[in-house]
Amino acid sequence: MKTDPNIPDADGFYEAIIAANEGLSDAESDAFLLRFALLLANEIGDQQLLLEAIRTARELVAGAAGSR
């Protein structure tokens, strides 16, 4: 999994995410993020990479799965 910078225009990407969620409720932003994640997951299409990203995200939020 890449952890060095890989997004060509980082500030532009951030701006676009914020703009897309402008005026959305928390529930709608939550729905947005789920769809965004699913679209990206298919684009990546690499099972090992996806599992690694899932593991990493979980650890960042609450430690390894099953640890609480």
Place this chain on the structure above:
Amino acid sequence: MTEPVPAAGGGYALPVFPYRRPAELQGERRRHKVAVVGGGLSGLTAACDLAGRGIPVVLVDEDDTVGVRGASSRGIVYAQKTLEIFDRLGIYPRIAEKGVTWSVGKVLADDDVLYSFDAARGSLSKQPPFINLQQFYIEWYLVDRLMELPAAELRWRNRVTGIALHEDHAALAVETPDGAYTLEAEWVIDASGLASRIRGALGARMTAEQGEDRWCISDVRFKKPLPAERWTWAKAAFNDGRAVWQHPMADGVWRLDYQMGPNADPQLIADPETVRDRLRRHLGTSEVEIVWVGPYGYRTQLMEHFRQGRVFFVGDVAHVMNPFGARGGNSGVQDAENIAWKLAAVLRGAAPEALLDSYDEERRAAGAHNIHVTTRTIRFLAPRSPFEHRFRDAVLDLARRYPFARALVNTGRLSVPFEYRASSLTTGGGGAVPNLPITLPDGGDGALSDLLRGDGASFLVLCFPGVAAPELPAGLARCFACNGAIGGLPVIRGAALKRIGSAGEVLVIRPDQHLAARLVNPAASAVRAALDKALGKEIAR
């Protein structure tokens, strides 16, 4: 035999088989080769397969009919591999005539068809992908077939109440209308269902889990014409946003299966007025004849070991799973086939007893796999948290537009044969070989299963052009040349043969039509080694 029809007021008119006083209660001492306990789908298949291979078998059942008394049909979907087994056992033509052959499935969310599939596309087998038929019909056909087989004895109203294991046999305590007796058998196949007394008496360990998800089946007849397809709604507005199944079966009966709220009260959800209202919302008509209503929950059970000494556990005794994917009954039939050929090979002296250990190895792996697959389905259909619900709904939303998300929609992964890739018996392969249509050596039309019928447990060795005819001991395997003469081997022909093998290859196919080895230009010794391995001779060492 008379054909049953759905009886007025629900249920079906089922046959009654005669009880006869067992030989043991007439002063005879017997030591049976194989006893099968339980006359359901798995037990009857095991008995039929053994008797068809010429192995004497006695089957005991506590009841004197098929199906579950007072209940209805249980399983309805029979998948290709199961149909191929029934073809070999000789009951397939009756199933095909009576049942509903189908291959198209549709997955819906409310009024949208998310996707449809046609399982017949790419199918190489002589049998169709699926036939739907009430389970008791299949059981009935198996009983009829067993009554034709001289090696089989059926004992109705014989209830097994206990078991004792001995060095060279097992002793079953059996109760009958004429009193109790002891049935001695060298080997026992326990197919007595999810509450097996034998499993309990032996103290065999298993894991068990009961879920909160509740469903209610309505088997009904109505006039509205619907296509002979499997429709599954991941969620349906007419069922309060929950899942629904719609399946045709024989006698013009449809199985409509509705997901209910968690822990729903079985009496309330099966209340006649509630059921009629549900059907009206689904079908848009009140003209519906209710054949049977069955509220249910499901559990997950898996035995730690599918063999204990002289006892083998098959079907629901060994594994219980939710019905979404039709993996319970179909895997039970495949359990039965697996143990039947192995017992036949051992009893005929063609294989060491160690071969029987591979039953646990292969079929427990299959059971665990099927439980894993069906559990994933239920996690999709019955999300356990608000997040799971939102994530599932995001998938359904995307699936309306994008093909990729359709692959994530899981309303059941239908039964496919387990691949014995990691089995101790497998040299290479392990998957099921489709029942290819072929021209037989005598010029007649047939299928691969025709080459596997008959006494014993014969392997098939298929030789493709360019290989030398392997010399093998008589009685162990039947050797055929594919699409052209090789030495003096009988020749089978068929375009589909090219789909399973190429020039220079030899395929070693087990009696259950699974691939044991794919060998390229092998010496005769390599073919022999693959056969030995598939007969458990490496386990024995």
